[in-house]
Amino acid sequence: EIVLTQSPGTLSLSPGERATLSCRASQSVSSNFLAWYQQKPGQAPRLLIYAASGRATGIPDRFRGSGSGTDFTLTISRLEPEDFAVYYCQQYGASFVTFGGGTKVEIK
Amino acid sequence: QVQLQESGPRLVKPSQTLSLTCSVSGGSIRSHGYYWTWIRQLPGKGLEWIGYIYYNGSTSYTPSLKSRVSISVDTSKNQFSLNLTSVTAADTAVYYCARDTRLSAYQYFFDSWGQGTLVTVSS
Numbered sequence: 355e356i357v358l359t360q361s362p363g364t365l366s367l368s369p370g371e372r373a374t375l376s377c378r379a380s381q382s383v384s385s386n387f388l389a390w391y392q393q394k395p396g397q398a399p400r401l402l403i404y405a406a407s408g409r410a411t412g413i414p415d416r417f418r419g420s421g422s423g424t425d426f427t428l429t430i431s432r433l434e435p436e437d438f439a440v441y442y443c444q445q446y447g448a449s450f451v452t453f454g455g456g457t458k459v460e461i462k
Numbered sequence: 463q464v465q466l467q468e469s470g471p472r473l474v475k476p477s478q479t480l481s482l483t484c485s486v487s488g489g490s491i492r493s494h495g496y497y498w499t500w501i502r503q504l505p506g507k508g509l510e511w512i513g514y515i516y517y518n519g520s521t522s523y524t525p526s527l528k529s530r531v532s533i534s535v536d537t538s539k540n541q542f543s544l545n546l547t548s549v550t551a552a553d554t555a556v557y558y559c560a561r562d563t564r565l566s567a568y569q570y571f572f573d574s575w576g577q578g579t580l581v582t583v584s585s
Contacts, residue, residue: 355525389571391509398558398575399509405568442509446570450524451499451511451562 356381356447358454366462373430375457377443382423387446390419390428393456394439402441403428433459464489466559466576474583480546484559484576491540492517497562498542499572500533502555510555514562515542549583556580 357380367373377388385406391399401410403419406426416431430437438461443454470482484498491498500512513523515533523531527546535542546553561574 386568387570391572398560398578399572400575401571401573404571408568410571410573444509444572450513450522453509453511455508 355450356383356445356452358443358445358452360441360443360454360457362457363455364458364460366460367433368462369433369435371433373428373433373437373459375428375430375441375459377421377426377428377454379424379426379445383426383445385422388419388421388426389444391442391444392437392439393442399442430459435461464561464574466561466574468557468559468576468579470579470581472579472581474549474581475585476550476583477548480549480553480557480581480583481543482557482559482579482581483541483543486540486542486561491535491542492537495563495565497564498533498535499560499562500544501558501560501572503558503578504552504555512544512546551583554581554583 359378361376388406390403392402393399402413402417407419418429420427438459440456440458442456465487467485474480497514499514502510513533515521515535521533530547532545556578558578559576560572563573564570
């Protein structure tokens with residue numbers, strides 16, 4: 355089973371600042387099978403990024419995904435008030451799916 | 463745009479079976495390339511993939527729940543269902559149904575989700 359470790363657990367930033375979220379895999383993951391989701395309280399997760407760097411429909415270009423192998427990054431270039439949420443990375447393994455533990459981006 | 467909606471009992475007694483159904487609208491559950499999935503979120507925790515079913519009945523489950531879980535599909539009703547047996551308080555969670563899209567080598571993602579339903583295991 356591939357374990358995804360996200361860091362930091364919590365990121366305290368101000369609107370307008372840049373957020374850099376890390377997702378590290380316990381073994382190499384195909385970039386095609388790495389996605390990022392945003393979840394706000396009381397809501398279902400929303401797809402942001404697929405195939406490590408592809409933006410989902412309707413996702414603003416301030417969200418950027420990058421990385422390969424075991425290290426992946428989600429960057430939010432300038433935080434908007436609606437971006438404060440929890441972010442999860444997710445991968446497709448040979449047999450099943452795993453999610454990272456999440457990074458909470460909170461208002462400083 | 464496809465929409466998913468979970469339904470089922472919100473309270474289940476320990477040792478009993480948790481049963482949920484996901485109704486799919488705005489698209490056919492028989493469409494190729496879509497895997498119909500259950501994901502749960504324990505209170506205050508992250509997301510846990512439970513498993514999926516394809517329209518032809520093919521399934522895959524997470525190893526930690528494999529002995530207790532089954533997912534079935536009813537294509538005539540455009541629904542799929544989750545059964546989790548011998549539940550304990552540790553199975554209390556928000557249960558989501560979701561569409562797992564795998565249309566090409568570069569298109570693997572969960573792009574449609576139900577709103578989620580909190581199921582509490584308690585006597």
